[in-house]
Amino acid sequence: MWTPAALASEFRRYRKTVWRVVEAQHRISTNRLAENSEDQKRLEELAEQAKPNLPKSARGLHYLFASPFRYGHKSPSRFRRADERPGIFYASExxxxxxxxxxxxxLRFFSRSPDFVPGNRTSEHLSFSVAVSTSRAVDLSRPPFDTSVKNWTHPDDYTACQDFARIARKAEVQLIRTLSARxxxxxxxxxxxxxxxxxxxxPAYRQTWHFRFEQGxxxxxxxxxxxxxxxxxxEMFGLPGLRQV
Structure with a gap:
């Protein structure tokens, strides 16, 4: 079991550009609810007041950067327990x-929805990149952490990762690098x-992507x-095959 002090001794420098993909909700959705720009601005201010507070270091950031830190989702993620806040910005290299x-x-959503048959509707996603830099990173793909790589990349069981993240937060780790399980x-x-x-x-807006399920x-x-x-x-992800109407 790692301690915060021991973990701090493994800090590495990390300086890269990372990528994130989100559903394309970047267009202003309040336009249809407001008659003019002044009403729209007021509506957005009211919506902002109803949201959970942002961490201090996230204030003033574009919402694509800030939103992951605002919410504690009921569903856990690899390095975050259910409802744990602040949240985590997950990205890829x-x-x-x-x-x-x-x-x-x-595909996981499709496969775990009983009797759900995915149609061929196209969904729009947005990829964007951002440069990050820190001297307080830990790399789980390198020694001494790589001996537990199966824990860090388990497809479904996030217990080891969440336990590690709890200690990492106490050690004030700013970034965890790991192999992708997908x-x-x-x-x-x-x-x-x-x-x-x-x-x-x-963010640097990079690319719009169209996701479409067809022919399995x-x-x-x-x-x-x-x-x-x-x-x-x-099947590439260990999920059952899907039929399509």
Missing amino acids: AESTAIAETAYWR APGDGYNAAIFDPALFAGKE RLNAIAAFPGGGNFAFEP
Whole structure:
């Protein structure tokens, strides 16, 4: 069992550009509720007041940066227990890895919904990048942590990761680097605990992606002028195959 002091002795420098993929909710949705720009501004101010408070270091950041730290979701994630706050900004070191992570969660939702048959509707996602830098990172893919790599990349059981993250928070770890469980081999993820790591306040908008389930697989297609195209079958992630209407 690691202690905060022992963990602090393993700090590494981390300086990279990381990627995140989100559902395309970046367009202003309050437009349809307001008659003019003044009413819209007031509506957005009221909505902001109703939200949980942001950590101090996240204030003033673009909402794509800040939102993950605001909420404590009821469903746990790899390095966060249910309802634990502040939240974590999960990202990947390659755009393709972030796409694979997103594809897994969509296919997992499909496969675990009883009697659900995915249609062929296209959903829109947005990938964006941000440079991060810290001297308080730990790398679970390197010694002495790599001996427990099966714990860090278990597809479903996050207990070891959450226990580690609890100690990491006490040690004031700002970032945890780990192998991706969804894009094994050369895929790496970063769990960012402190928004102070971001090099800027605005993300670099990179690419719109269209996700579409057809012929038993989920296709991720980059919108023009991008040329990326990925295909993911449920079995690639250890999920049961899906039928389609």
